[in-house]
Amino acid sequence: MSMPSVLRDVRSGVIGILPIALAAVPFGLLLGSEAVRRGLSPAEISLMSLIVFAGSAQFLTVSIWSHPAPWASLALAAFLINLRHVLMSASLSPKLKDFRKSQKVLVAFLLADEIWALNEKRAMKQPITPGFYFGAALGLYVIWLAATVAGTVLGETLPAPETIGFDFVFAALFISLVTGFAKTWRALSVVITSLVASLLFKSFFGGTGFIVAGGLAGMIAAALLPPERKVGL
Amino acid sequence: MSLDPATVMAIIAMAFATYATRISGFIIGPYLPEQGRLKQALDAVPAAVLTAVIAPTLFNSPAELCAAVVTAIAARRLPALGAIALGVGAVLLGRHFLGPW
Secondary structure, eight states: OOHHHHHHHHHHHHHHHHHHHHHHHHHHHHHHHHHHHTTOOHHHHHHHHHHTOOHHHHHHHHHTOOSSOOHHHHHHHHHHHTTHHHHHHHHHGGGOTTOOHHHHHHHHHTOOHHHHHHHHHHHHHSOOOHHHHHHHHHHHHHHHHHHHHHHHHHGGGSOOGGGGTGGGHHHHHHHHHHHHHOOBHHHHHHHHHHHHHHHHHHHHHOSSTHHHHHHHHHHHHHHHSOSOOBOOO | OOOOHHHHHHHHHHHHHHHHHHHHHHHHGGGSOSSSHHHHHHHTHHHHHHHHHHHHHHTSOHHHHHHHHHHHHHHTTSOHHHHHHHHHHHHHHHHHHOOOO
């Protein structure tokens, strides 16, 4: 692969993630200020964004943080809320043909929801390349870290994300991706099964298990249904 | 800048827990079948998991549900960014004019 094509891929990765990363800024700010309120130091929450890099797990654990930190239950909480990444990485795995093993080690470290979603979208049209993946992933990583640090300083002077509708950006991104995927009856059945199963699971059991429950239900539906038939959706 | 040992320990444990979930798919990846029922199930992961992640959000309030419909319709005609912008606009309007359930 020649140099310019790598740079082109990096650029399209950065451009692809930029709007999503900017939408994550208010959440990074909120996380930073929330962490300080819960008694974590700016250095500690920055370390968390630096080595955990998982928005929903960070929000959840910060909200239940106590001192001295109960490391086992916090790690278990992070593990449970991140279980969906098992499915995400398994789905992405065969689409990373251009990656060396050593690169996949880093791919896994940076596999946040948004990065996974953007690359699944890319994989529908063209191969995922290291330039594209790391351009997008490092773009989000740097912005997330900077927003977390800034949040510890700015604290309560910040507007809440919902006052400017930014809390809906993540949902809107995922909805637009789902409409891209759900172009066959089969895929549509998967979406409906997953929707119903995750809502039922959530209303019966609460917690965060609904993501994996809904995902598995959709996968089971896909396994049971006959092969694809195009519809004009 | 202070680092409490128990807090640092917890953060490192969280990092390992998170990394374990993210690397596991790449470890089992080569052993996954390339055809058959399990392959069909794996192909459905993007649609199934994306849907499950956001499902509860959609039913938070009438505003969110309406905005979700707007986003889905817009996404069939516009690039993702346009659909997201319309969705955010719709949720702001909805929160202004529609109440809770």
